Amino acid sequence: ADTVATEAGFSSADCALAMLQLRPGAPMVVVPSTQAACRPGTFRLSFFAEGGASADRSGVHVRPLPAGCSTGSNGEWASQYSGRGRSRGQARSTGGGSRAEPSFGTNPQFALWREPRGVATSYDNGDDDDGGDDAHVRLTLVLSRPERPWAGALRSPDQMADAMFGLHVFLDASDRHRVERAPLDGRTDQPDAPWLIHETCYTPSCELRCTLKLRLDLAHRLLLVPATFGPAQFGPFHIAVHSDRALAMEECVVCE
Structure with missing residues (x-):
């Protein structure tokens, strides 16, 4: 079965923060969600790497997966x-x-x-x-x-x-x-x-x-x-x- 690396949020209506450690060649799937179902709305997903660099400049790439x-x-x-x-x-x-x-x-x-x-x-x-x-x-x-x-x-x-x-x-x-x-x-x-x-x-x-x-x-x-x-x-x-x-x-x- 898939392993949940970390889970964060549901305590603030403004943001949810989580820290992850990535290994080369081992992608992770990030799933934003609301606590309850059927709660439509917009969100912004941001990633920051060590040293304050943006995710893309540090070699970390973020790609949306197709809906299934x-x-x-x-x-x-x-x-x-x-x-x-x-x-x-x-x-x-x-x-x-x-x-x-x-x-x-x-x-x-x-x-x-x-x-x-x-x-x-x-x-x-x-x-x-x-x-x-x-x-x-x-x-x-x-x-x-x-x-x-x-x-x-x-x-x-x-x-x-x-x-x-x-x-x-x-x-x-x-x-x-x-x-x-x-x-x-x-x-x-x-x-x-x-x-x-x-x-x-x-x-x-x-x-x-x-x-x-x-x-x-x-x-x-x-x-x-x-x-x-x-x-x-x-x-x-x-x-x-x-x-x-x-x-x-x-x-x-x-x-x-």
Whole structure:
């Protein structure tokens, strides 16, 4: 996880002061914020280096980072599942285990897609929507789970291996509905089957992350499939996505 080097402010309405020690080649991210959300206003961010020199003259460079998009969703590997949204199916487990298990396709699925320009756009690099590198996105995916509900399984010698978790990323170029569950039974003879483009290692920790750069056309979607190593491992998790493009994410449902 990222480390907070220092935190200052929230005691004065006029200014906040902090001292930092920089190492060559190790950039820091400075995040100005108000104490409460939804407090619009302007601010000025100034940097001063040792000896009274300005930041630029001392070799310290300050660059604004492009605005990005962050989204997330809570999920659960559940022992019973009755369906949601458009269709309600029969009760079944969503703890499908890894891709080595025949039940892998029952794991929760999350659809991730690009928003078209002008719809909740938080980053615009000036390219046309259908050309250049506009279809390329940078993603940081974070899968986490609360420690307390998983403590027993992760400490048990008999259950720890099965309770390890990982994340699978599929590209779905079919004409399915945006939030329709896709068949992930491992068959390769289906012309519209999603393609596995990335999978993480399984870990007994409570957080894992990966960073991807890929092409994602407006007509396509990614399927994020978290899974435990063994089947029938039940408990909550959270999946978060951070990107340089405007994205939308929603848990998939069974559609008829």
